[in-house]
Amino acid sequence: MKRKKTFGDWIFDTINVIIMLIVVFVTLYPFINSLAISLNDADDTVRGGITFYPRVFTLRNYELIFQNKLVYNAYLISIARTIIGIITGLLFTAALAFGMAHSNLKGRRFYTILCIIPMYFGGGLIPYYFLIRSLGLMNSFWVYIIPSLVGIWNMLLMRTYFMGIPSALEESARIDGANYFTVFFRIILPISTPILATIALFIGVGQWNAWFDAYIFITEQSLKPIQSVLLSIISEAQFAQRMAQAAAAQAGPVDVGRVGKGVHVNVRSLTMATMMVTVLPIVMVYPFLQRYFIKGVMIGSLKG
Amino acid sequence: MVGNTVIQPIGIRKRGGINGFVKEFLKQVDLQLLVIPGIIHIIIFSYIPMYGVIMAFQEFRLGDFPGMSEWVGLKHFRYLFTDPNFGLVLRNTIVISLLKLLICFPAPIIFAILINEILNMRFRKTVQTISYLPHFISWVVAGTLMFDFFSVDNGAVNSALLALGIIDRPIHFFGVGEYFWGMAVITDLWKSLGWNAIIYIAAITSIDPDLYEAAEIDGAGRYAKMWHITFKSILPTVILLLIFSVGNLLNANFDQIMVLTNQMTNPKLRAFADVIDTYVYRVGISGNRSSYAAAAGLFKSVINVMLLLTANKIASRTGHEVL
Numbered sequence: 001m002k003r004k005k006t007f008g009d010w011i012f013d014t015i016n017v018i019i020m021l022i023v024v025f026v027t028l029y030p031f032i033n034s035l036a037i038s039l040n041d042a043d044d045t046v047r048g049g050i051t052f053y054p055r056v057f058t059l060r061n062y063e064l065i066f067q068n069k070l071v072y073n074a075y076l077i078s079i080a081r082t083i084i085g086i087i088t089g090l091l092f093t094a095a096l097a098f099g100m101a102h103s104n105l106k107g108r109r110f111y112t113i114l115c116i117i118p119m120y121f122g123g124g125l126i127p128y129y130f131l132i133r134s135l136g137l138m139n140s141f142w143v144y145i146i147p148s149l150v151g152i153w154n155m156l157l158m159r160t161y162f163m164g165i166p167s168a169l170e171e172s173a174r175i176d177g178a179n180y181f182t183v184f185f186r187i188i189l190p191i192s193t194p195i196l197a198t199i200a201l202f203i204g205v206g207q208w209n210a211w212f213d214a215y216i217f218i219t220e221q222s223l224k225p226i227q228s229v230l231l232s233i234i235s236e237a238q239f240a241q242r243m244a245q246a247a248a249a250q251a252g253p254v255d256v257g258r259v260g261k262g263v264h265v266n267v268r269s270l271t272m273a274t275m276m277v278t279v280l281p282i283v284m285v286y287p288f289l290q291r292y293f294i295k296g297v298m299i300g301s302l303k304g
Numbered sequence: 305m306v307g308n309t310v311i312q313p314i315g316i317r318k319r320g321g322i323n324g325f326v327k328e329f330l331k332q333v334d335l336q337l338l339v340i341p342g343i344i345h346i347i348i349f350s351y352i353p354m355y356g357v358i359m360a361f362q363e364f365r366l367g368d369f370p371g372m373s374e375w376v377g378l379k380h381f382r383y384l385f386t387d388p389n390f391g392l393v394l395r396n397t398i399v400i401s402l403l404k405l406l407i408c409f410p411a412p413i414i415f416a417i418l419i420n421e422i423l424n425m426r427f428r429k430t431v432q433t434i435s436y437l438p439h440f441i442s443w444v445v446a447g448t449l450m451f452d453f454f455s456v457d458n459g460a461v462n463s464a465l466l467a468l469g470i471i472d473r474p475i476h477f478f479g480v481g482e483y484f485w486g487m488a489v490i491t492d493l494w495k496s497l498g499w500n501a502i503i504y505i506a507a508i509t510s511i512d513p514d515l516y517e518a519a520e521i522d523g524a525g526r527y528a529k530m531w532h533i534t535f536k537s538i539l540p541t542v543i544l545l546l547i548f549s550v551g552n553l554l555n556a557n558f559d560q561i562m563v564l565t566n567q568m569t570n571p572k573l574r575a576f577a578d579v580i581d582t583y584v585y586r587v588g589i590s591g592n593r594s595s596y597a598a599a600a601g602l603f604k605s606v607i608n609v610m611l612l613l614t615a616n617k618i619a620s621r622t623g624h625e626v627l
Contacts, residue, residue: 009526016418020431023415026494027434030449033460037452048458096342099335106329106336111343118350120551121609124601125581126588127356131349150345180334209442212559216589227444234448235566268452275448282440290436297502 031279038062038272045269061273070221071229071274078208078225081144085207086200092149093199094192097158098184115152132217143217144207144225154199157296161195162188198292205289208281226278233271360599366592373595380599390583390600396485397579400556403489409549412497413542416504417534421526432505435498443495447563450491454478478564481576488577492560503545507538543624551612554580554604580604 005013032052037045041056049055065071099105100112122128137143165188173183189196211227218224282289329336355371360380362373384390415435422428438446454461454477462474477483515533524532556579562568565577568586578586580600588597 012421012526013423016421017427019418020422020427023497024431024434027438027498029460030453031437034449034452048463050458051460092342092345095338099339099342102335104332105339106325106332111339114343114346114351118346118354120612121354121605122350123353123355123357124598124605125584126594126598126601127353127359128349129589130356130359130594131352147349150342150349152346152350155342180332180338184338205440209440209445211442211444212562215562216585227442230448231444231563231567234444234451234563235569271448272452275445279441279445283437286437286440287433289440290433293436293440294502294506297506 034272034275037269038276040269042266042269046266061269062277065270065273065277070224071226071277073222074224074226074229075277077141077223078227081141081210081225082204082207085145085148086203088145089149089151089154089203090196090200093151093155094158094189094196095184096150097155098162098188099180100155100159101162115155119152129216138217139220139223141223143213144210147213148203148206151199151203154202158192158195158199161192165191194292194295198296201285201289201292202296205282226274230271230274230278233267233274357598357602357605359595360602362595364595364598366594376595380596381603383596384599384603392575393578393580393583396576397554397556400485400488400561400579401553403485404492404556405549405553407489408493408496408500409546411493412500413504413535413538415497416501416508416538417530419501419505420508420534421530432498432501435501437498438495439499441495443557443559443563446491446495446560450487450494450564451478454487479570479573481572481574484565484573484576487564488556488560491564492557495560503541504538507541508534511537540624543619547612547615547619550615551608553611554608556581558582558585 033050036050036052036054038061039057039059040050040054041058042061044056100108100115102108105111132138132143132147135146137146169187169191170183173187178186209227211225211231214224214228215231218228358371359373361375361377362371363376363379364373419428419431422431441449453459456462456474456476456479459474461477462471465471466474475483477487511533515537516529519529519533558579558581561577561579561582562585565573565582568574568578568582581604584597584601584604587593587600591597
């Protein structure tokens with residue numbers, strides 16, 4: 001761009017920067033505001049006007065939610081499903097992808113078609129629900145793990161990666177008498193850390209964020225993940241809000257739903273604290289995460 | 305497969321025939337053992353539900369073995385098309401999806417083109433990184449944030465509108481049915497704008513810089529270059545993603561709608577927010593009308609596939625790269 005900036009360019013650039021700043025503000029503000037509210041004294045929050053930082057700093061809201069056995073337990077469930085989900089999902093998906101990367105695989109065409117069709121057509125929720133039921137996965141922790149052992153999209157990404165590995169590497173091991181298991185575990189997996197990390201992140205974020213499976217397949221409270229707890233809290237918060245509005249219509253301002261024994265907590269503070277701990281792991285790994293994800297999207301966009 | 309010996313690609317099936325296949329298969333049994341668990345998984349979790357859709361043509365009762373219920377033909381589909389509730393649900397699905405297609409589809413394209421015009425690399429990367437963030441959170445978290453952002457008491461939007469004197473009393477954005485379509489679009493835009501722009505940004509990065517120089521010599525201004533080079537170069541990507549979006553037209557994002565409507569507890573909101581997916585869930589799983597709900601689900605899948613194929617056909621007719 002050797003051309004000199006004209007007045008028109010100057011206006012365009014200014015407006016463009018303003019648009020970008022608006023995008024940044026609108027994206028970040030809800031997070032920052034929620035963080036501020038979660039760190040602010042509940043009684044004080046009711047007065048309103050918290051924007052970017054807490055006015056009366058306290059960790060009380062966080063103490064309260066982690067004293068709650070439900071939240072604590074749900075957090076452990078979320079961690080468990082994420083870790084177990086990553087390990088098992090990675091293993092099964094990679095094994096399938098490794099095989100599918102071999103052009104000499106017998107039945108490869110058939111397998112490929114078998115994998116492609118479900119990407120465009122599915123049986124829908126109801127038959128799936130009855131499948132899970134008849135597999136005995138209702139109210140079982142394994143409903144989080146078993147149905148997601150293989151991700152077809154992830155498999156295609158991995159397959160693309162495996163196909164890019166020089167075949168000489170595998171052939172020399174095969175000549176030395178190694179079978180495909182040895183090749184897979186000893187040679188391919190160790191040198192595939194970039195793709196394994198990418199897929200691990202895909203699976204991990206998916207597991208951490210999942211709530212629908214718990215919503216329909218799990219009624220046992222002790223098996224619910226943190227997302228489910230947050231979901232029920234926001235439903236109740238809305239309910240409390242409506243009640244507060246009804247009350248406000250009769251008599252002046254009321255603080256929203258007091259919970260607990262003599263402890264002043266407003267539903268909003270609790271919600272925000274729970275929301276923050278739900279999102280915390282994601283925000284922590286996010287800077288590392290996004291680079292990998294972008295790579296994944298790029299490989300994916302080259303068309304599987 | 306058996307006996308078909310005409311023109312085989314070299315080296316693929318030297319021996320041919322079923323015996324050859326079995327022999328080759330046994331030779332690579334270890335490789336097959338790596339593949340088969342995954343294939344079985346796909347058959348169980350993708351194909352058994354596909355087979356299960358036949359319950360849409362049957363009268364499924366709890367305890368029935370899937371697929372072994374009494375056949376009732378198209379009864380459930382007849383109900384479906386005469387059910388005024390389903391009409392409403394179909395309307396909501398189509399309106400919400402079309403609004404998203406109209407607004408949430410082009411927005412990332414514009415965003416990508418605009419971000420490409422930012423010359424300060426550091427600012428550009430920062431904006432991009434921040435814009436991805438909402439993609440990584442669940443709709444439950446996004447819902448929590450959005451409820452608070454648009455909340456009646458002390459929500460940022462209402463506070464700002466009140467302070468600016470645009471409104472004189474807070475608006476209950478998530479409580480009024482008539483607002484729901486707009487809220488569905490706005491929140492979806494918030495969550496997906498940055499992430500959906502990635503693929504366009506990537507496409508823009510791979511444009512040959514010579515093209516811009518050539519255009520400049522031809523006297524193209526800034527806008528001309530944005531249109532004729534940047535946009536035209538990413539057009540194949542745009543078309544491809546458009547085909548996918550059309551193929552997903554009747555999926556109005558179950559997660560988002562369930563969360564934003566508090567699982568459909570407010571009937572006034574439901575009149576505007578209930579979409580096929582939430583309807584299937586409600587009547588099928590909460591309401592126990594499994595066969596009827598399966599029919600609704602099947603209807604959706606079939607329409608989606610038809611839309612996908614049609615869009616693909618149109619795109620290929622007009623000479624664009626397709627699926």
